[in-house]
Amino acid sequence: MIELIIFDLDGTLVDSCEDITQALNYCLEKSGISGFSKDEVKKMVGEGVNRLIEKALQARGVNFPSQKLIDCFVNYYREHITDFSRAYPEVKETLEELKNIKKVVISNKLTELSFKTLENLGLLKYFDFVAGSDLFSERKPSAVPIIETVKRFYTTPDKTLVVGDSELDIIAGKQAEVKTVAVTYGYREREVLKEADFIIDKFSELLKIVREL
Template identity: 45%
Template sequence: MTLLYLVSMVKLIIFDLDGTLIDSAQDITNAINYSIKDTGLPFLNNEQTIQLVGEGISRLIEKLLPPAFLEHRDEILSRFLEYYSSHLVDNTKPYPFVKDTLDNLKTFTKAVISNKRECLSKEILQRLDLLEYFDTVLGGDSTEERKPSPVPIVYLLNKLSISPEMTVMAGDSNIDIKAAINAGIRSIGVTYGYKPEESLKDADFLIDDIRKLEYVVHKLL
């Protein structure tokens, strides 16, 4: 299938959230450090946090804790959510040109599928004045399975009555790319996000600037 044929069919663009639309690393780091401040565990910096994100908050806490601390998982998770829910956008911002790009893609149906909880994803988008751009926002708790399972994407396609052939997904991690492959849709890896470019090797396209998304799905129409 040629690129021209692909983009001429696109109706729905699905976006990942963290590392694709927004940079939330500092606020997640702050919430992690608050949640572990009385445990004796070392505080994390943003680079360490970035290595943990992508599979949802519960999984983040599990990866963070050494085996001896796993019995305290629920308590630490509760402390994380307590802090993070009150500090969602202290430092979190859209990546440059995200709003401009979404404006320029207004003729397309757009959705967000994140492994972050749905209520938190929507609240962040709302407070950053991004929620209005999206027809649907799904989180890691919106369906029975999370990315890289195809379940959230299949659920979305059924909800919107849009075929896989008319859909592309943009994300910064192999989790997003695998989810797209598993659901039978095309994928666009964004290399400006959290994960290394080599983790996006299976993406159909790579872009290093959100503005180039317009070229892939719009300019060649």
């Protein structure tokens, strides 16, 4: 029986790519660097803002102080965090159905920004704990955030489920010895999700998995 479900945020619960793209391009173009399309940004997100900026600069072949862009991104994104972001279909209804199970969000974005995203979209009330990369010594694909969260809720890996849209979630889950569920509607191609224990095309399909486990 599943006692704890650990969710990724961006690409799993919320489609936030447009807002991330807008923030990234604002800061790049302000510094004289050409921006990226939404589809290009989709391939770069998932590892936090520092890596996003690093990847953007590498893609443009530009030597530029990354911290300046990171600070710009966080400040702009904080003010425009849900201008375009929306919960994916069936997310709220499914979370409501799972109300008797402890639910957590672990994201590679900052805790403050994760919290604000969920709050603005009316999702915060469904979760017992929200953590960003700044709350742990390591970030996904490290298993540390999952292992520490399992301990925090006094449960065990065999009673825990990890749900995400990227290989980072799957790798972290596998290393923590928990069952993994990959969603196909997020920011990664289905091919990179094949190592997950379960693959779902709609968020509501999670209910069947939880009942069977």
